[in-house]
Amino acid sequence: MSAGAAADGRRLIGARNRQKLLDAATGLFAQRGYRGTTTRDIAAAAGITERTLFRHVPSKAVLFREAVIGPVDEFVRAFSAGWNDRPRGSRESEVEVREFYDNLLVVIDQERSLLLALLAALAYEDHEGDFPDLDLTFAPMLDALAEILAVESDLRSWTLEPRIAVRLIVGMALSVTIHRDWLFAGGTLPERDLLVDQLTRFTVHGLAGVAR
Structure with missing residues (x-):
């Protein structure tokens, strides 16, 4: 696989993970409110680690x-x-x-x-x-x-x-x-x-x- 193709693949995975995070956050915020939702909850609902979450969003x-x-x-x-x-x-x-x-x-x-x-x-x-x-x-x-x-x-x-x-x-x-x-x-x-x-x-x- 070329370096360009690998980079494209990483970007695609990154975009998918970010969308998973946004979808999970949307559902949890709607159910529990802002304070009732943690980043750990969001990461778990998105199927990723909390560490990965903070690679995509700062807070x-x-x-x-x-x-x-x-x-x-x-x-x-x-x-x-x-x-x-x-x-x-x-x-x-x-x-x-x-x-x-x-x-x-x-x-x-x-x-x-x-x-x-x-x-x-x-x-x-x-x-x-x-x-x-x-x-x-x-x-x-x-x-x-x-x-x-x-x-x-x-x-x-x-x-x-x-x-x-x-x-x-x-x-x-x-x-x-x-x-x-x-x-x-x-x-x-x-x-x-x-x-x-x-x-x-x-x-x-x-x-x-x-x-x-």
């Missing part, structure tokens, strides 16, 4: 950040790419907003346990300063969405401040997904399609729900 905090942020970052990148591929203003406002909510709620629902673990970590668990900037990690993604909203606002004569409006929009989507158990306690949990519909109408038309 548990880095794995946590990747597990939580990765899916959201992927959503923002995909949304931005799709938006960039379309002519500006080519779709109705409701269509644009509905697609955004539809895709975002899928991501949040899939990552609900991890996002709950993130909220717990930020609120209660970071006593040792493991991830001092974790609360800022979403900021670049939100700012990227705000730039898109600013362009759309100019085209559609929307008057809300894009930086704030984007955070209100994402905040509503997070709330109805992450906090659904108490927001809808005592009643029937709405189907996702209905939530998307109501969020879209509220975002585009306000409390009236329809164009005036």
Whole structure:
């Protein structure tokens, strides 16, 4: 085997091990939270040694950040790419907003346990300063969405401040997904399609729900 082929093989094994680590960490963080999960647990679940784990990542905090942020970052990148591929203003406002909510709620629902673990970590668990900037990690993604909203606002004569409006929009989507158990306690949990519909109408038309 040539030196190049051997190097490629090592890189492939390294990439596979890193993915195993991320998959194992994602599952354990979702089940046990940040503090309830150890690097030894993660390594065992990934089928590698703890020593190998630290060859791939410097700390548990880095794995946590990747597990939580990765899916959201992927959503923002995909949304931005799709938006960039379309002519500006080519779709109705409701269509644009509905697609955004539809895709975002899928991501949040899939990552609900991890996002709950993130909220717990930020609120209660970071006593040792493991991830001092974790609360800022979403900021670049939100700012990227705000730039898109600013362009759309100019085209559609929307008057809300894009930086704030984007955070209100994402905040509503997070709330109805992450906090659904108490927001809808005592009643029937709405189907996702209905939530998307109501969020879209509220975002585009306000409390009236329809164009005036």
